Amino acid sequence: METPANDLRTATDLLRRKGLRSTVQRRAVLDALRSGSHATAAEVEARIEDAEPAGGLSRQGLYNVLDDLTHAGLVRCIEPAGSPARYELRVGDNHHHLVCRGCGRIEDVDCTVGAAPCMDPLDAKGFSLDEAEITWWGLCEVCRKAEAAG
Ligand SMILES: [Zn+2]
Ligand SMILES: [Zn+2]
Ligand SMILES: [Zn+2]
Numbered sequence: 001m002e003t004p005a006n007d008l009r010t011a012t013d014l015l016r017r018k019g020l021r022s023t024v025q026r027r028a029v030l031d032a033l034r035s036g037s038h039a040t041a042a043e044v045e046a047r048i049e050d051a052e053p054a055g056g057l058s059r060q061g062l063y064n065v066l067d068d069l070t071h072a073g074l075v076r077c078i079e080p081a082g083s084p085a086r087y088e089l090r091v092g093d094n095h096h097h098l099v100c101r102g103c104g105r106i107e108d109v110d111c112t113v114g115a116a117p118c119m120d121p122l123d124a125k126g127f128s129l130d131e132a133e134i135t136w137w138g139l140c141e142v143c144r145k146a147e148a149a150g
Pocket of ligand 1: 100101102103104105139140141142143144
């Protein structure tokens, strides 16, 4: 997997590039997302608390920051059915996801086409389309083995 461009820049650089003020809270959220992709808000919160026990970011404050970063295009939010929203730093590359029905594991997969939308409907019904969100569902290797073992 390619290194996402976001990993090469500091949180402050990322925020400045998007014209966002570099606040402690925004930097803390970006840094928390660096330590693992597809994190839920609860996981982000736990990572921030680990890094900075006195960090003091309320759940609502955290959601506001995640919202700001998502709207600015610094963070991508995916919402697989049956799962809380998950956040990642890998943006702008139209990658897709594999989701395990057994354990909920999520893996990134590169788009074979690259540009979005990578799949056209038979009839666009007059819509101007900019994205086809593709999620493949199945069982990961660990779950498949567990199932085979009974
Ligand atoms: Zn699994
Ligand atoms: Zn992803
Ligand atoms: Zn694709």
